[in-house]
Amino acid sequence: MQIVEYRSNRVFPFRSEEPEEFPVVASAVTVGAFDGVHRGHRKIISRMVSIARQRALRSVVVTFDPHPRRVLGGEVTGPLGLLTTLEEKITLLRSADVDLLFVVRFTPEFAMQSSEEFIKNVLVGLLGAKSIVIGYDHGFGRNRSGSGDDLRRLGLELGFTVDVESEVRIADEHFSSTRIRQLLGLGRIEEANAFLGSFYTISGTVVEGDGRGRGLGFPTVNIHIPDPHKLLPQSGVYVAESNIDGLSWMAMMNVGVRPTVEDGGRTSVEAHILGWEGSLYGRELSFNLLHFIRRERKFPTLEALRQQLEKDKKTVELYC
Known part of the structure; x- marks a missing residue:
C-alpha cells in the first residue's frame, strides 16, 4: 500500500x-x-x-x-x-x-x-x-x-x-464508532472487538516508570501514548497480547491512576508481560485488549494488592 x-x-x-x-x-x-x-x-x-x-x-x-x-x-x-x-x-x-x-x-x-x-x-x-x-x-x-x-x-x-x-448491524444494533466507544467505556471489550472486527489496540513507546511493579514481583512496561486524543477504555485490569520480535506474549495490563500507590495520579497504562525478561525501553509496542478482568480499586496494603495481582495473573494464564 x-x-x-x-x-x-x-x-x-x-x-x-x-x-x-x-x-x-x-x-x-x-x-x-x-x-x-x-x-x-x-x-x-x-x-x-x-x-x-x-x-x-x-x-x-x-x-x-x-x-x-x-x-x-x-x-x-x-x-x-x-x-x-x-x-x-x-x-x-x-x-x-x-x-x-x-x-x-x-x-x-x-x-x-x-x-x-x-x-x-x-x-x-x-x-x-x-x-x-x-x-x-x-x-x-x-x-x-x-x-x-x-x-x-x-x-x-x-x-x-x-x-x-x-x-451493517450486529444483533440488530447500529454500527458506529460512537457505539464502540460506549462499549469500551464500560469495559465490554469482547463486544467492542466484535464491532471492530479486530482487537482494540493501545500503542505507544516504552518509558521508564517508578519501579513499584518490580518491587511487588510484577515488573511492568510503562506505555507513553503519543496522541492525547486516543481513547483509553474503562479503568481496570485487562488480559492483553503483544507481538514482540515476531512472537506473541500474553500480558496483564492496567489502565488507571494506581490509587493504592499514588494519590491523585494521572491515568497511566502499564503491562506485566508474562515470561518476558529484559529491557524494552524505547521500543514501540502495541497491545491488543482481549478481556476485562476487574475494575481498578484502592487496596488497604501493598500486600493485599500483590495478592490480587497473583489472582489477576492466573486469570491471564487461564485465558491463554
Whole structure:
C-alpha cells in the first residue's frame, strides 16, 4: 500500500517534505475518517476494492489527519476519544488490499471547501475518481452538506459512478464508532472487538516508570501514548497480547491512576508481560485488549494488592 499526504494543494510521499510527481490514475475511491476501521468501514472498503478490480482501477482510501473534529471544534472540549491513531489506522488498512492511502492534512482552510470543490479538485482532479463508494449515512464537504444525490449529479457531469453501501448491524444494533466507544467505556471489550472486527489496540513507546511493579514481583512496561486524543477504555485490569520480535506474549495490563500507590495520579497504562525478561525501553509496542478482568480499586496494603495481582495473573494464564 502506497501512502501519500495531501496539504496546501501539494502531494508528498508520506512524512516527507519533498513533493513527488503524482500522476492522475483512474481510480475507485472511498472517503472518511474511518476511526477504528471497524466492520462497517471494512464493508465499504471491500466494496470499493472489488469495484476497482472489476474495472481495472486503482483502489484508493482517502482519510483525514488530524481528525476533522479536532479542527472544527464545536462542542469538543477534551480528548476526542479516537479509536485509532493514524499509525494504528495505517496498520489496519494495510490488510485491506488497498493500492493507495491518501492522507489529507485537515485544516480550517481545507474544511471551508464545498462538497463540489472537494469532489472536483481532490477526488476527480487529483485522484482520477471513476468510481466513488460511500456509506449509507456519508456526508461530503463543509458541514457534511454533500449527499449521495449530490454525488450522483456530479458523477453524471464529471464521469464517475456512485455506489452506496448499506448499513451493517450486529444483533440488530447500529454500527458506529460512537457505539464502540460506549462499549469500551464500560469495559465490554469482547463486544467492542466484535464491532471492530479486530482487537482494540493501545500503542505507544516504552518509558521508564517508578519501579513499584518490580518491587511487588510484577515488573511492568510503562506505555507513553503519543496522541492525547486516543481513547483509553474503562479503568481496570485487562488480559492483553503483544507481538514482540515476531512472537506473541500474553500480558496483564492496567489502565488507571494506581490509587493504592499514588494519590491523585494521572491515568497511566502499564503491562506485566508474562515470561518476558529484559529491557524494552524505547521500543514501540502495541497491545491488543482481549478481556476485562476487574475494575481498578484502592487496596488497604501493598500486600493485599500483590495478592490480587497473583489472582489477576492466573486469570491471564487461564485465558491463554
